[in-house]
Amino acid sequence: MAKSNFSSAEKWLVKKIHRSIGNAPLQLVLGNGDESGASDGDRTGKVILRDRTTLLRMLLDPEVGFGDSYMEGRAEVDGDLVRCLEDVIRSMRAPQAGTWYGKMISRWLAWAQANTPRGSAKNIHTHYDMTSEFYKLWLDSRMVYTCAYFPTPSTGLEEAQLAKMDHVCRKVQLRPGEKVIEAGCGWGALAIHMAKHYGVNVRAFNISKEQIAFARERAKKEGLSRQVEFIEDDYRNISGKCDVFMSVGMLEHVGAENYKRLGRVIHRAMGDSGRGLLHFIGRNQNRLFSPWIRKRIFPGAHAPSLRQVMDIFEPSDIAVLDVENLRFHYARTLEHWLARFERSTEKVQEMFGADFVRAWRLYLAGSIAAFTTGSLQLFQVTFAGSECARIPWTRAYLYQDQQEAAAEKEPKWIRAMS
Amino acid sequence: MAKSNFSSAEKWLVKKIHRSIGNAPLQLVLGNGDESGASDGDRTGKVILRDRTTLLRMLLDPEVGFGDSYMEGRAEVDGDLVRCLEDVIRSMRAPQAGTWYGKMISRWLAWAQANTPRGSAKNIHTHYDMTSEFYKLWLDSRMVYTCAYFPTPSTGLEEAQLAKMDHVCRKVQLRPGEKVIEAGCGWGALAIHMAKHYGVNVRAFNISKEQIAFARERAKKEGLSRQVEFIEDDYRNISGKCDVFMSVGMLEHVGAENYKRLGRVIHRAMGDSGRGLLHFIGRNQNRLFSPWIRKRIFPGAHAPSLRQVMDIFEPSDIAVLDVENLRFHYARTLEHWLARFERSTEKVQEMFGADFVRAWRLYLAGSIAAFTTGSLQLFQVTFAGSECARIPWTRAYLYQDQQEAAAEKEPKWIRAMS
Numbered sequence: 001m002a003k004s005n006f007s008s009a010e011k012w013l014v015k016k017i018h019r020s021i022g023n024a025p026l027q028l029v030l031g032n033g034d035e036s037g038a039s040d041g042d043r044t045g046k047v048i049l050r051d052r053t054t055l056l057r058m059l060l061d062p063e064v065g066f067g068d069s070y071m072e073g074r075a076e077v078d079g080d081l082v083r084c085l086e087d088v089i090r091s092m093r094a095p096q097a098g099t100w101y102g103k104m105i106s107r108w109l110a111w112a113q114a115n116t117p118r119g120s121a122k123n124i125h126t127h128y129d130m131t132s133e134f135y136k137l138w139l140d141s142r143m144v145y146t147c148a149y150f151p152t153p154s155t156g157l158e159e160a161q162l163a164k165m166d167h168v169c170r171k172v173q174l175r176p177g178e179k180v181i182e183a184g185c186g187w188g189a190l191a192i193h194m195a196k197h198y199g200v201n202v203r204a205f206n207i208s209k210e211q212i213a214f215a216r217e218r219a220k221k222e223g224l225s226r227q228v229e230f231i232e233d234d235y236r237n238i239s240g241k242c243d244v245f246m247s248v249g250m251l252e253h254v255g256a257e258n259y260k261r262l263g264r265v266i267h268r269a270m271g272d273s274g275r276g277l278l279h280f281i282g283r284n285q286n287r288l289f290s291p292w293i294r295k296r297i298f299p300g301a302h303a304p305s306l307r308q309v310m311d312i313f314e315p316s317d318i319a320v321l322d323v324e325n326l327r328f329h330y331a332r333t334l335e336h337w338l339a340r341f342e343r344s345t346e347k348v349q350e351m352f353g354a355d356f357v358r359a360w361r362l363y364l365a366g367s368i369a370a371f372t373t374g375s376l377q378l379f380q381v382t383f384a385g386s387e388c389a390r391i392p393w394t395r396a397y398l399y400q401d402q403q404e405a406a407a408e409k410e411p412k413w414i415r416a417m418s
Numbered sequence: 419m420a421k422s423n424f425s426s427a428e429k430w431l432v433k434k435i436h437r438s439i440g441n442a443p444l445q446l447v448l449g450n451g452d453e454s455g456a457s458d459g460d461r462t463g464k465v466i467l468r469d470r471t472t473l474l475r476m477l478l479d480p481e482v483g484f485g486d487s488y489m490e491g492r493a494e495v496d497g498d499l500v501r502c503l504e505d506v507i508r509s510m511r512a513p514q515a516g517t518w519y520g521k522m523i524s525r526w527l528a529w530a531q532a533n534t535p536r537g538s539a540k541n542i543h544t545h546y547d548m549t550s551e552f553y554k555l556w557l558d559s560r561m562v563y564t565c566a567y568f569p570t571p572s573t574g575l576e577e578a579q580l581a582k583m584d585h586v587c588r589k590v591q592l593r594p595g596e597k598v599i600e601a602g603c604g605w606g607a608l609a610i611h612m613a614k615h616y617g618v619n620v621r622a623f624n625i626s627k628e629q630i631a632f633a634r635e636r637a638k639k640e641g642l643s644r645q646v647e648f649i650e651d652d653y654r655n656i657s658g659k660c661d662v663f664m665s666v667g668m669l670e671h672v673g674a675e676n677y678k679r680l681g682r683v684i685h686r687a688m689g690d691s692g693r694g695l696l697h698f699i700g701r702n703q704n705r706l707f708s709p710w711i712r713k714r715i716f717p718g719a720h721a722p723s724l725r726q727v728m729d730i731f732e733p734s735d736i737a738v739l740d741v742e743n744l745r746f747h748y749a750r751t752l753e754h755w756l757a758r759f760e761r762s763t764e765k766v767q768e769m770f771g772a773d774f775v776r777a778w779r780l781y782l783a784g785s786i787a788a789f790t791t792g793s794l795q796l797f798q799v800t801f802a803g804s805e806c807a808r809i810p811w812t813r814a815y816l817y818q819d820q821q822e823a824a825a826e827k828e829p830k831w832i833r834a835m836s
Contacts, residue, residue, distance in 0.1 A: 093735070093804075153811060284804070285732050306738055307728040317511070317702045319792055320724055323741035328811065374737055374804050386511075386702070386792050393571060393746065399817040 010055065017058045020099055022091030026084055030055065044087055045079025061102035067292030071359040081361070082338075085369035093375075106291040113300040115255035117234055121207050123300035124253060128208035132187065137347060138340035143187040143214075146249035146279065147330040147378045157336040160329075165193045170398055171322065171382045172244050172277050173390060174198035181205070181242040181269050183235040183262075184250025188215025188228070194246075195219075195227040202228045205238055235265060242269050245276035251309075252281050252301050259304070259311035267316035272387040275321075281330070282306060282379040290366070297363045303376055313383055321391060322382040330378045331371035338364040428473065435476045438517055440509030444502055448473065462505055463497025479520035485710030489777040499779070500756075503787035511793075524709040531718040533673035535652055539625050541718035542671060546626035550605065555765060556758035561605040561632075564667035564697065565748040565796045575754040578747075583611040588816055589740065589800045590662050590695050591808060592616035599623070599660040599687050601653040602668025606633025606646070612664075613637075613645040620646045623656055653683060660687050663694035669727075670699050670719050677722070677729035685734035690805040693739075699748070700724060700797040708784070715781045721794055731801055739809060740800040748796040749789035756782040 014028050027046040047066075049055055054074040057065030069075035077084050092098065113123055132143070139145055140161045148160035149167045168190070174180065176199030185191050185204035188211070194200050206212050212232040219228045235250065236258075245266050254262055270276060281303040288294075289301045306323070313320060341348070341364060349357050370376040384391055432446050445464040465484075467473055472492040475483030487493035495502050510516065531541055550561070557563055558579045566578035567585045586608070592598065594617030603609050603622035606629070612618050624630050630650040637646045653668065654676075663684050672680055688694060699721040706712075707719045724741070731738060759766070759782060767775050788794040802809055 149812075151812065151814070284735050284737050305728065305732060307725050307732065310723065310725040310728075314703050314723060314725065317792075319702050319743065319745075319795060320741060320797075321743045323738060324813065325737065325739045327737075328809070374735075377737060379738075391746065394567075394569065394817075395742065395813070396569070396817040399812075399814040 010052075013055055013059060014049070017055070017062060020059075020062045020097060021088050022094040022097040024088045024091035026079070026087055045077055045081075045084035047084065048076045048078060050074045050076070059099075061099055061105055061291075063098070063102055063290065064105055064292045064295060067296065067359075067362060070362050071296065071355050073354070073358060081365045082368045082372075085366050086373050089369055089373045089375050102291065106288050106294075109291055109294045109299075110288060113294060115253065115258060115300050117236060119300060120234060120253065120255075123298075124207050125209075126299050127297065128186075129210040131351075132210060132214050134348065134351060135187075137344040138337050142189040142193075144189045145186050147281075147326055148333040148336075149326065150329055150332050153332060157333070157340075160333070161189075162193075165190050166197075167398070168246065168248060168277050168279060168380065169194055169198050171380070172246065172275050173392065174200050174244060176200065178243040179203075179241065180244045180246055181238060181240070183238060183245070183247040183265075184253070185211070185215060185230065186249065187211050188218050188230060190246070190248055191215065191228050191230070192219060192222055192224060195224050196222065200227075200244070203231060203240060203242070204228065205231050205233055205235055207232065207234050235262060238265050238269055240269065241271065243274055245270045245274060247277070248279040250280075251278055252298070252303060255300060255302055256286075256304055256308045256311070259308060260315060263312035263315055263318070266312065267318065267385070270385055272317075272385040273389065275382070275384040275388050275390060277380060277382050278309070278312070279380045280304070280309075280378075282309070282377045284374070284377065290370075293363060293366070296359050306379065309379075309381065317386040318383050319386065319388075320381060320383050322380075322395065324380045326378040326380060327371045327374065327376065330376070331368050334364055334368045334371065338368065428470075431473055431477060432467070435473070435480060438477075438480045438515060439506050440512040440515040442506045442509035444497070444505055463495055463499075463502035465502065466494045466496060468492045468494070477517075479517055479523055479709075481516070481520055481708065482523055482710045482713060485714065485777075485780060488780050489714065489773050491772070491776065499783040500786050500790075503784050504791050507787055507791045507793050520709065524706050524712075527709055527712045527717075528706060531712060533671065533676060533718050535654060537718060538652060538671065538673075541716075542625050543627075544717050545715065546604075547628040549769075550628060550632050552766065552769060553605075555762040556755050560607040560611075562607045563604050565699075565744055566751045566754075567744065568747055568750055571750060575751070575758075578751070579607075580611075583608050584615075585816070586664065586666060586695050586697060586798065587612055587616050589798070590664065590693050591810065592618050592662060594618065596661040597621075597659065598662045598664055599656060599658070601656060601663070601665040601683075602671070603629075603633060603648065604667065605629050606636050606648060608664070608666055609633065609646050609648070610637060610640055610642060613642050614640065618645075618662070621649060621658065621660070622646065623649050623651050623653055625650065625652050654679060656683050656687060658687065659689065661692055663688045663692060665695070666697040668698075669696055670716070670721060673718060673720055674704075674722055674726045674729070677726060678733060681730035681733055681736070684730065685736065685803070688803055690735075690803040691807065693800070693802040693806050693808060695798060695800050696727070696730070697798045698722070698727075698796075700727070700795045702792070702795065708788075711781060711784070714777050724797065727797075727799065735804040736801050737804065737806075738799060738801050740798075740813065742798045744796040744798060745789045745792065745794065748794070749786050752782055752786045752789065756786065 010030060014030055018028050026044055029046055029048045051074055054069040057069055066075055135143060140157050142161060144161040149164035150160040151163055174194060178200045180194055180200045180202045182191050182202055182204040185206045191202045191204040195202050209232060212230050215230045219225050283303045283305050286305045286308055289303055294301055345357050428448060432448055436446050444462055447464055447466045469492055472487040475487055484493055558575050560579055562579040567582035568578040569581055596618045598612055598618045598620045600609050600620055600622040603624045609620045609622040613620050627650060630648050633648045637643045701721045701723050704723045704726055707721055712719055763775050
């Protein structure tokens, strides 16, 4: 279709697509980027639809249609990709946005990718069993694939991932000799950090074969194989007791229908006296995750509302001690990842082809936009069993200098109260 | 019945009562305190039931039966009242604890004391329109009747109430000239504090006539009548716009059935760009408030679970930024109140009689026990509209020295991000 003339019907369809994305303030253009077929609106960018297939796909489902077309190079963005996606997300908050077909696809994906034990294994394999060489290209040196914690916005990624690991360890107040169960341990960075710097014994679970193999190798190199056990198994099969239950970035893959079960697993492990932390991508409201992300990047993913997460805590009388929302920290983390990814696109293209590069660019840029606009949130929830005696008096100790912390200026405990 | 001999049937009934309070580790004794009719169990204290009426009341409903009997001097506690109540609360966590009659009374109270506009007015009048002279006897000098914030457990009550007011003001980052709406303002301490120390303009709502009159007088004395407007009206009738919506200790009186409505009130007032804070007594699970407390002290009160509270935020896409659980701070606050109350019992008895003194002793002691055992929680939830641009980068600024804060070392804002 490129370079051909566009019928007024096609121009009308472009306007229809524009309406289905809430009349976002960008230009939709047919063909090779000239103004023909452009829709109205204050523009911060230009989206170019290269052919009729793209036009039809986006008519049926603007989100998946655009995602797949962008991936295949049939749709392009002229302008800042992140800013354009932010505009679209803001505009699509309108309740009338989207199409019935898109909603149907979204629900179908939720069904087809359900997180049964077998479904989870397949979903996790898809994303995390890609070669670690790929992730090494753009993650930090410790391979932490979750939101970092930036003491200041200008902190570097390496330092921010270290700070995040310390932040969660300090939140649950790890003490030497304690037993920690970690659910969903990635390539093992946090498990190793906890063992090495906090002297705890860790049993870390993950169903990604590739990640577990990587993590075991790492523990061996660090001489921590006796202190950290990496177990290739589903969180549903976690057995044994712990003082602290830690899970950073797994809940997104659990599925809301399994939260009560996860709650039972946590309670069985930590009992009434334990404590723990969940770190996860969340939402203000219960909505399904982006269907394109689920289709192409994270099958089975769900970002829960805080209401949904209460299914984990309520039945076992677990107290929520602290919720921190770090969504801007995830946007910053993703900015670092995207910048590193862009510096490695040649290698990535050699490994997986040009479509893959474009898909992952869209995923990383779209995630930045989702966190900056508040479409996604990042929650850290600290919790404690009903008989837990290790609850800090205030949160001030979290914000003391690391130097002071090193001098073992311990927080005051509730025991000091009476 | 005192001093009479007890039948074996009565002794059997005592054991039955003991079972209905989950076999709490204390002695239940009939008569004047000798061992006759005592139940088994490791004892931390002794509960003496003086007559048959008490026995029957506690058989029907151990909680309300004991509360009313204690109030009337028909039941006594030999030993530390708070510790005994803690034991009972822990024991009554067992699902089989309580009686059908007690559960029926609890539900009946919920219905009879429903927080309709007229019901709320009546409920609030009962508790808060008692003469301020009474509350002056045992609250701090500023008359703050909500959980204080103790930087350390040994901080005094005066200082801790000041620290609490600063804590919530700093959480929402008040700036001079901003508009604040406060829902449920008590005797006006926080409204006046915000105006005086943060330079904001406050419109503060309360349906207690006595408290509003007191607060207005106070603003006048402080020369703040132009900056702080005290309005005698229901939160449902709040109109006008604000930058910050603040409510400390009102949610307990709203009733879960009205949370969606409160959410609409908040959203209407602060729009998508505002921010705010709710401070309230909460729970790990959705359970009704102590029926005796509802019957005698706080009609219509409900301490919500976090799940229930999401009704306020979710429909308007309001983001939860921070949840802090301060239950031990409420226990400490209540310890101060109880100690001061005990020093004023002669005056209280002159004002309201001996039954009133005992009822309020039980309420204060029982509340301490509820917070130390985790039967109740105290949540501060900071929130922001979907377009709010004033979200701090981290929470570190909350824990800087007051001196540093005075030197206007402002927190980093998300605007600094890009």
